[in-house]
Amino acid sequence: MVSLGHLNPEQRDAVLHQRGPLLILAGAGSGKTRVIVHRIAYLLDQGEAPQGILAVSFTNRAVREMEERVADMIKDRSIVKKLTLSTFHSLGVKILRKELQRLGYPARFTIYDPSDQLALVRRVMRENRIDETFHNAKDLLAAISQAKNLFLDPPDLNHNAHHELYNNVMVLKKTYSLYEDGLRACGAVDFDDLIRLPVKIFRAFPEALHTWSDRYRQIMVDEYQDTNRAQLLMVECLASVHKNLCVVGDDDQSIYGWRGSDVSNILNFGDQFQGTRVIMLTQNYRCSGHILTAANKVIAQNKTRYDKELWTDANPGPRIGLAVLPDEEQEARYTVEHLYELKHNEKRPWRDFAILYRTNAQSRAFEDALRQERIPYKLVGGQTFFERKEVKDTLAYLKVLYQPSDEIALRRIINYPPRSIGTTTIERLSETVREGQYNSLYQACEHVGDIEGLGTSAKNAVAEFIGQIEDFRSRVPHLSLSALTLRLLEEIRLFPYMHREYKNPNEAKSRIDNLSSLINAIEQYEKRVDSPSLDDYLERITLDTREEDDERETEKDAITLITLHGAKGLEYPVVYLVGVEDGFLPFYRQGEDPNVEEERRLCYVGITRAKQRLYILRALERRRFGRNLEREPSRFLKDIPKELTFFLQADQQRKAQSEEERDQKFKSFFSEINSLFSK
DNA sequence: TATACGATTATTTTT
DNA sequence: TAATCGTATA
Numbered sequence: 001m002v003s004l005g006h007l008n009p010e011q012r013d014a015v016l017h018q019r020g021p022l023l024i025l026a027g028a029g030s031g032k033t034r035v036i037v038h039r040i041a042y043l044l045d046q047g048e049a050p051q052g053i054l055a056v057s058f059t060n061r062a063v064r065e066m067e068e069r070v071a072d073m074i075k076d077r078s079i080v081k082k083l084t085l086s087t088f089h090s091l092g093v094k095i096l097r098k099e100l101q102r103l104g105y106p107a108r109f110t111i112y113d114p115s116d117q118l119a120l121v122r123r124v125m126r127e128n129r130i131d132e133t134f135h136n137a138k139d140l141l142a143a144i145s146q147a148k149n150l151f152l153d154p155p156d157l158n159h160n161a162h163h164e165l166y167n168n169v170m171v172l173k174k175t176y177s178l179y180e181d182g183l184r185a186c187g188a189v190d191f192d193d194l195i196r197l198p199v200k201i202f203r204a205f206p207e208a209l210h211t212w213s214d215r216y217r218q219i220m221v222d223e224y225q226d227t228n229r230a231q232l233l234m235v236e237c238l239a240s241v242h243k244n245l246c247v248v249g250d251d252d253q254s255i256y257g258w259r260g261s262d263v264s265n266i267l268n269f270g271d272q273f274q275g276t277r278v279i280m281l282t283q284n285y286r287c288s289g290h291i292l293t294a295a296n297k298v299i300a301q302n303k304t305r306y307d308k309e310l311w312t313d314a315n316p317g318p319r320i321g322l323a324v325l326p327d328e329e330q331e332a333r334y335t336v337e338h339l340y341e342l343k344h345n346e347k348r349p350w351r352d353f354a355i356l357y358r359t360n361a362q363s364r365a366f367e368d369a370l371r372q373e374r375i376p377y378k379l380v381g382g383q384t385f386f387e388r389k390e391v392k393d394t395l396a397y398l399k400v401l402y403q404p405s406d407e408i409a410l411r412r413i414i415n416y417p418p419r420s421i422g423t424t425t426i427e428r429l430s431e432t433v434r435e436g437q438y439n440s441l442y443q444a445c446e447h448v449g450d451i452e453g454l455g456t457s458a459k460n461a462v463a464e465f466i467g468q469i470e471d472f473r474s475r476v477p478h479l480s481l482s483a484l485t486l487r488l489l490e491e492i493r494l495f496p497y498m499h500r501e502y503k504n505p506n507e508a509k510s511r512i513d514n515l516s517s518l519i520n521a522i523e524q525y526e527k528r529v530d531s532p533s534l535d536d537y538l539e540r541i542t543l544d545t546r547e548e549d550d551e552r553e554t555e556k557d558a559i560t561l562i563t564l565h566g567a568k569g570l571e572y573p574v575v576y577l578v579g580v581e582d583g584f585l586p587f588y589r590q591g592e593d594p595n596v597e598e599e600r601r602l603c604y605v606g607i608t609r610a611k612q613r614l615y616i617l618r619a620l621e622r623r624r625f626g627r628n629l630e631r632e633p634s635r636f637l638k639d640i641p642k643e644l645t646f647f648l649q650a651d652q653q654r655k656a657q658s659e660e661e662r663d664q665k666f667k668s669f670f671s672e673i674n675s676l677f678s679k
Numbered sequence: 680t681a682t683a684c685g686a687t688t689a690t691t692t693t694t
Numbered sequence: 695t696a697a698t699c700g701t702a703t704a
Contacts, residue, residue, distance in 0.1 A: 058694065089694050114693085191694060258692065359691050381693080415680095422680050543694075565692045587691055602692080625689080626695045 002041040002073065007034070014246075014279045015039045018046070021273035022246040023224075023266070027310045028295070028608035029286025029571065032248050033062075036220055037069040039246065040083065043218055044074060050082035052217035054238065056091055058226055060544045062569055063087055066222075084216070088231055089543055092194030099201045099208050105184065108403050108535065111542045112183070112190045115387070116408045117141055120186070123408075124178040127434070135171055144176045148192035149228040149260030151199065154180065185440065187405045195230040202237040213241040223569075224249030224269070228260040236272075245273060251306055252299050255565060255602045257595060263304070284310040284608075286571050288317025291614050294640045295607040301639055302597050320640065321615040323648040324633075328579070331619045332365035335576050336373055338615070338648065339559070342574065350376055353559040354572035356606050358584040363561045366578070376558035381566045386541050390498070390511045391518055395541070397488055401473050402534050404442035411441070417497035419465060425458045442466075468492070481534055482522040489515065564606045575610035578617045581631040596635075603636045615648065 004012050011031055014024050015038045026032035040053060057063050063085050071080050086094065093111070101107055112120065121141045125132055143166035147157065154177035159169045166172040183189060189197060202209040219239050221227070224247035227235070239245040247269060254263045270276040284292050292312050299305070323338075325331040339353050355366050363379055370377045385391060393416060399409035415421045429444040432451055438444040444451065448462040472488055479487065489495065495512055502508040525540070526532040560572065564585075579585070585606075586599030607614060616637070622629050 060694085087694070194694085255692075256694095259694085361690055418681070420680075424680090563692060584691090589690090623695075 002038060002045050004038065004042070007031075007038065008281075008283055010279055010281050010283075011035050011038070014281070015042050017246070017277060017279075018043075019244055021243065021269070021276040023269045023276050023278045024246065024248040024281060025266075025278065025306060025308065026248050026250055026281040027284060027308065028250065028253060028605070029284040030281035030310070031283075031285055032222070032250075032281065033065060033069065035281070036222060036248060037066060037073060039220065040070055041073045044079065048218055050079045051084075052215065053220075054084045054086070054091075054216040054218070055220040055222065056086055056088055056235075057222035058087060059569070060087055062222060087543070088227075088234070089191060089194045092198050092234075093539060093543065095198040095201070095212060096189065096194065099205075100189075100197065102201055102205055102208065103197065105189075106187045106405070108187060110186075110188045110399055110403045110406050110409075110538060111194070112186075112188045112408065113542050114141075114191075115392070116188070117145075117179075117190050119408050119411075120182050121175065121179055123411075124182050125175060127430075128174070128178055130171060130175060135168070135175075140166060140172060140175050141179075143172050144179055145190075145192050146260050147172075147176060148190075148196050149230050151196060151230045151233055182407075185405065186407050187403050188408070192230070195228075195234055199230060199233045199237060202234075209237055209240065213238050217242045218244045219246065221245070221247045222249075223253075225251050225254035225263055225266045226256045226261045227265045228262055229265075232262075232265050232272075243273075252302070252601055253568060253605050255568065255598060255605060257598050267304075267306070280306075280308060282308055282310050284312045284314075286611055287312065287608060288314050288612055290316050290319055290644045291607060291610050294320055294614075294644050295604055297641060298600060298607065298636055298639045299604040302600055304597065318613055319643075320645045321613070321648040322637075322645050323615065323617045325617065325619050327621045328362070328365045328619050328623065329369075331578060331617050332369040335366065335578060335615075335617060336369040336375065339574070339576065340373060340375065342613075348573065350557045350559045352573040353576070354567065354570075354574070354609065355559065355561050355576045355578055356564055356567050356609065357561075357578050358564055358587055358602075359579075360563060362579050362584075366561055370559070370561075376556060377561055378556075378558045380560060380562040385514070385517070385521075388511075388514055390515055394485065394489065394494075394515060394518060395538070397492075398485065398534060399538060400442070400469060401476055401484075402538060404469070404473075405440040407441045410445075414445075414465065417492060417494055417501075420457065420461045421465065422458075425454060425462065428453055429462070476534060480526060481532060481537060482519050482526060484534075485522060486519055564602050567609050568605050571609055571611055573611045574613045574615075575606070576615045576617060577606045579622075580616050580618045580634045580637060581622075582634055583629075583631065585634045585636065600636055603634070616645075 004015060007015060011034065014022070014035045024032065024035060026035070036055060040055065043053060044050060055066060057066065066085050067080070070083065070085070071077070074080055084091070096109070100109060118137060118141055121137045121144070122132070125135065125137060125140075146165050147162070152162070154173045157165070157169055157173045157176070162169055162172075183193070202212070216238050219235070221235055226249070235245065247266070249266045251263055251266050254261065254266070257263070270278060287295065289312060292310055296309055300309075323334060325334050335355060342348065343350065343353070357363065360381060367377065367379065386395070393413060396409040396412040399406050400413060404410070411426065414426060428451065429448070430441055432438055432444045433441055438447065445462050445466050448454065448459050448466070468491060472484070472491070475484060498511060499505070499508045502511065522537065525537055529536070562570070585603055586594035586596050588594035618633055619631055622631055
């Protein structure tokens, strides 16, 4: 039996709610995961079948946490395994693996990450004479992504309604539809499709809709404030039979507006789902009093929000420390010094500390300072392992083995390492595809002998390449994934080429090291998973960037460097909020208006990550593109009442004093010892 | 076709 | 500043 004794009355109400739509407004640190987990356990207690329970969140991390905590409560592993606890995107994959063929896609599909997407946009633009000097591929891709999130197809776009997406709607329409054709031809879907295509299938095929929506009798959605239109539609579809939809979120923590998430989903939930019950969780169990008060004061300035205020019966705790440093380097050094001292004074492990910033670029100065002091840190986000060139190249080979029609991957490797297949050859081959002679670039390569206008040496090079790939394709079923990858790298002689390619031998070495880590990671994956396979692995690494290369890394005691966005849902005893300057927080660039309310929510998220101690730092000057920029304090700082804060730098002087005192004590201690010995 | 160098341009946040 | 891109040259 699940015990509900240690839940507060609101939490208990939320857990006990059984049928119909439920909106849980869960403030920061109000125990929302706890409610979800208890609710799952309670539903199981009430006899709900585990297969009928679906809980969706945004990040893999949140899903893992849910899994672990559910597993702690429900001892029976076989039951836990039958639950569907998933991110939106992996749920999308799960649906598409079963249903995508209905839309005329091949049975196999790969998932394009943003860099693959951009490569594809660039290619279709080039092939269709859309001038890249007038139309920026990144902007177009962003607009396409927004359109997909809004569940709009190319024909739905019109100048009047969708001008904000992109200034030239005709060009957007054209590029979007070419991009779609391109994806289809490659046998690929992008991240946004993982949400959008299931909805399209549900709308076009009622029997598919029925299968999936009948399956999930109880649905829970975490971080509902971050859902976009397509996600709302997906949830609506899945809940359409049983209508037991429980969403949990906090409008004050909606920070993904730029990615199409729509706060009105949570603000209007009650209107969209008839008979909604609303429960507010306002008791905060995370932050000490001063920190929570500061957070409340900051967020209260926002106009569009549910009026609510978090409270706590925790002690006020220490006040919030403020510091102003001359530049980013000193900001970093000061932070590290302060942190080091605090660790020793309070005997804290490194993992108690986190440094939070607005942009990934800011991490650099802190990394340098931490490395200098040999303090272990872990950098969350930024360029991940799997985004590194050499890793992407290797994975592109694997992708081609799995899905030869993946033209983006094929183009990436067809002449890497160089094997005398130049642009002219590739363009000639690709022309035959556009003329309709072949279905894919790979197929054209296979028939290279029949193609006119190519020299014999080019033909031989292509034929030899195809021979190699086909050879490996035939070996896929017989070799383990890691062995296959290793053999492949040897066969194409990548390492010797890299030694030549990178003049700096250290760079070559570190890149080759990365590839050996990749092999390691694959081996670990093979050990960890029940039935490892090429397609499953490719799916995991695109969907879960935290599929670590070395698991021991994640276990070690280290401080965390993380963006404010990345930190949502996390908490740390000691938080340093750095770069709290206008331009970073709120973020804006010259000539652009900041989205002040969303940026304020981000600031709120930052403050509420801190459990015991919070420090807010800023610099007066910052180097940007090689020139110095004067920085003003964040406008959000003035909303934090003075009496909750103190200046750290006064502390610095005291510290100098106390060091002197310590020196004195040490000396007298020493002389005592000496005198003992001399006796 | 490969390479090397100068020019150019980008820095928000992420599944 | 640093990384990426495009062009010139061998």
